[in-house]
Amino acid sequence: MPRKRQMKLSAYLVGTGMHAASWRLEGANPGASIDIDYYRRLAQTAERGKFDIAFLADSLAINEQSHPNILNRFEPITLIAALAGATSRIGLVATASTSYIEPFNLARLFMSVDHISKGRAGWNIVTTRDLSGNTARNFGKEAHLELEHRYRRAGEFVDVVRGLWDSWEDDAFLFDKAGGRFFDPNKMHRIRHKGEFFAVEGPLNIARSPQGHPVLVQAGNSGPGQAFAAKVGEVIFAIKYNFEDARAFYREFKQKVAAAGRNPDDVYILQGISPVIGATEEEARAKRKELEALLPEETIIGFLADYFKEVDFSRFTADTTAREAGLDTIQAANPDYRKHQPVIARENPTLREIYSLIIGSFSGDSFVGTPEKIASSLEKWFLEGAADGFMLMAPALPEGLEVFVDRVVPLLQERGLFRSEYEGRTLREHLGLPIPVNRHAAGSPV
Template sequence: MIRNRHIKLAAYLVGTGMHVASWRHPHAQADSSIDIDYYKRLAVLAERGKFDMVFIADSLAINEESHPNILNRFEPITLITALAGATSTIGVVATASTSYAEPFNLARQFLSVDHISKGRAGWNVVTTRDLSGNTALNFGREEHYDHTFRYQRAEEFVDVVKGLWDSWEDDAFVRDKESGRFFERNKLHRLNHKGRFFSVQGPLNIGRSRQGHPVLVQAGSSASGQNLAARTAEVIFSIKYNIEDAKAFYRSLKEKAAAFGRSPEDVRILQGISPIIGETEEAARATQKLLESLITEETGLRFLADYFKGVDFHHATLETRAADLGLDRLPETKADYKKHQPVIARENPTLRELYSLLTGSFSDDSLVGPPEKIADTLERWFTERAADGFMIMAPLLPDGLADFVNHVVPILQRKGLFRTDYDSDTLRGHLGLPIPPHRLALSENKHHVEKTLTSRHRW
């Protein structure tokens, strides 16, 4: 299939952009995180750019130090439903956590959006990292579930959801007005799941969609996260700061998927990048510097002191270098720090740059510059199998996405690396992913398959 050899593109939509100070930029609309017309314009822009999908991240709690774009924002499932209505072709992917929801409710909502969007929905499965320290407290618990527990629960949660999505066979609804038979009773299936975490009988009160199931997306970077992704995800989203790490991750995940009996072609790996595009190298650098200059001393240092507990920031300013405070050689106790430590050691950033990095916006040299340079970087990562595509996490919105659509996409199209128009109208179609067959269509012995599926999680 020719389309499998194209770069896949996702647009990460979040208010004024990934950069923590982006809302202060002169081009930013400071209340955009809660402006539905703004989000609709971004989705239409991404669709004009022939992107595969727009993507909405999430968290379940905030505190006073949270990124301004997440303090007051739309809930992702309702947001992608609205974005589906404002577009016609692009996929819409929402993040939802397996840690504080019922699988029946989530299965229902995602399949509902999939029908509403006519086969364009995706679910980004997360177990929720507790960045704010408040998550558990919003859900009747004192402590957030630990990492191991969360991933064990997530494995079972995803299986239950997929099972519920197959409550009805594709041709179950005959709707024969003449005979009065609305559906075929033998094509309605209860899941009868009884596992360690969940007991869910079913059936779900909604049938399969045009694309069978919503597309499953994940971003697990830990061992158990990669395991869940390799077993169940169809799109895997990762952030690596150099091509060698990205290639190693890509190879490893494809192998892991194969070990689960899956075709490596059925797993798309997208690298998250934060390009800063300018007419010239200098113009792009200036945008980057401007964003960093908008970080206030107070906000930046308060965040860092909270992040690096035990380190003394009293005499630091945002121009202090990370190594001067020993931040390049702390014990690797925090998952996040572990991920960033190599970059900190290599670049010895100022605290200003470090703050940008830790809050999710970091633009590697190869991704700051004119459109041709960005396109060359993407081409290299794609052709060297460091990625099947990219999640564009623009530091500044809408500028970053508009620049990418208007200036980088046409270059990728001229290079033959990206579609010039959609050749399908479902998210699976864009991604070149197969429609998952109904679980009972996999075997002639339906009874046997049902039993196997439901006993997987008995402990």
């Protein structure tokens, strides 16, 4: 009998939380983003909740308008290597860009962490959005690559990385002391890649891990981004702000996966949520109001002025509506705005609410309330075709993660929607993903 479908859960770990004012809360540690003991506790809390993934984002440039929790933070591959020693089951996913590193370096870094964690690593593939305007100059370049150029490069980049991860067949290392044979040369393979962007000889100087390859995570929103994600992504991170939009995206993206010649059931879509949880509806709303009150108006206006460089925000306040500011119809140069504009045009939020939507610290009224309300919203989205699981982007950490683990996860378990115990040890086992067949092995389809 096939196993009952269960939702996947990932915890987005970012300092004191997704809300830009979370560092100002009483008891918050403003230096949390570079406190390894703090991150260990977060990862252990998520593991206690039987989460599939602890997720670490990244950026390669900052400016004066950047979120406080990214102004001063760890490099994520380094961080997941440290968290591997503080946990034993939860998957560990780090973000790394295909635009500002070489494939050999990245392949080696992630395969090293996959071994250190005994098969629990994942790579969140990004091509890097240049929101700060400084990214290219941080790497000695004059201009950031155009969108389509970045995704062409990313496609070749991933092909090279996968090839390097298959440098060694699984039984290549003999360790034959008596015969003096450390490895079988016939099972070591050079990639000898020469393409539009890269020339890489190989082989990689590390063997495949217990799960074969790290899991590939992707979050493309543009047309080229979604085409790329449908071709290579195994876990897809999306943010939609209501059930109808999420279900439409789910259906359309699964069709893209099938059109790319892949099994849609082997690709999981996780919707990003930022729930505000209280013992009562009133308490949850009070928590949200407290966070919003800690956000200075100049921070909101300054961020939006930097985000929408074509709009003069000097005459607006945080309570100005989208329509009053013209943001419901604007043809924004920032491509990131395309995913936000439909909900903004439909609901006409204030600039304060738009700020929260853009930075991912608010998911709408259906995710503000009691644990029972949150669990029921997740159940609806999961069972009615809007998500395979969720990326918990708690507005405030550690409290938001702890309350979710202690109050929401048990409800999901009682309803048979989420695991009570880990059944495997690798991230692929948690997700139910197959181990990639080494392309050089006998019988490989590659």
